[in-house]
């Protein structure tokens with residue numbers, strides 16, 4: 668099998684470098700996507716993961732790419748090749764998977780959009796590591812060992828950087844970000860259902876800005 672290209676690796680590193688926070692966004696109503704992401708952007712968020720968990724995900728990626736050309740917009744919860752292709756067609760600039768499969772890894776090596784593969788064990792990490800991956804999503808972070816697990820990964824994998832997600836909240840994000848092998852943390856706490864349902868875009872903007880401010884960014 669071929670190896671991860673420098674372009675893909677540098678693109679993922681650059682995306683993680685841009686923001687310490689990555690909201691995990693699930694769109695339940697198509698007209699919410701642009702105002703919600705605009706509010707996050709106005710609050711200082713520059714990298715967003717829009718999941719394909721609903722039928723509106725791909726269209727939301729397309730709409731948000733058009734509305735926010737200065738944001739990095741990726742597709743999340745990509746679990747099969749059909750979704751990878753769908754996300755690329757919608758304009759996703761990067762792809763995030765909750766776990767890895769050999770077919771997704773193989774496809775990602777020649778895909779247009781680079782992959783941030785999800786792992787929760789050393790064995791899964793090694794599948795990507797052998798192909799040249801050094802950046803991984805760690806999911807579900809909280810129940811897969813959390814901070815102690817990330818500290819333990821530093822021994823065998825000192826050159827790997829993680830974006831943990833799953834169970835991380837505003838008050839625990841900073842505890843993850845002080846780890847030397849954590850660049851960015853992700854989560855859905857930046858888009859609480861109550862604020863989204865009420866179309867409280869000012870509230871979303873404030874929450875994003877306050878969460879970044881907590882982290883002194």
Ligand code: 3PG
Nearest residue numbers: 691832833834854855856
């Ligand atoms: C993800 O896909 O990264 C998670 O569903 C986010 O987890 P959270 O909802 O606990 O933040």
